[in-house]
Amino acid sequence: MRIGDICTAQTAHCKRDITLQAAAQLMRAYHVGDLVVVEQPNGEQIPVGIVTDRDIVVIVIAEGLDPTSITVGDIMTSELVTVSEDEDVYETIENMRFKGVRRLPVVNQLGGLVGIVTVDDLVEFLAQEMTELSRVSTRQQSQEKHIRR
Template structure:
């Protein structure tokens, strides 16, 4: 299954010159744990960084900095891991493990942001698939009992 079938298409974004306080407000308003930092080039929204709830705690709150003064660009992860929309879900899992990230923006061939996939999304998908396999085993046992009483 390509990641484009699983990813969330509504991604919360902001510019790198906006405040860390605004990032926190967006996360709270939309009930998410991250904001993707984008740069617009020729009408294309390209992801250039990410700010997570953990970044806000570790970089701003724990160091007692003013979130209204610090920008998203100041605390964003500089080397953003992204994945192409046609990438297989299991390759996404391997990629996230290799990069040690819990969230990955999904891009198209033009590097335009089209969605985001998170560890939570992948865990939910895998648990549903495992549940289906368990039901298969139960059905197989039931069928055998009926055929061979």
């Protein structure tokens, strides 16, 4: 299955020049723990970084810094790992494991943001797959009873 089929399409995003306080307010408004940082050089929203609620707490709040004077661009993770919307789910899982990331922005062929996939999304997908797999035995037993009547 393609990762584009299971990613969250409505991705909260921002530009690098907003303050961390504004970023935290966006996270609160959208009920998310991260924002994909984007630039729009040619009409496409190109992911250039990501900032998480944990980044804000560990880098800014814990150090007693002022979240109204620090921008997202100051602390965002700029060595961003993305995934193509056409990549296979299992390849994506391997990529996340290898890179040690819990969230991946999903991009189209032009590099434009189309969604985000998280570990939680993948756990939910795998749980559904396991549920379907567990139904094989039940279905087999049902078919045997029907055939052997």
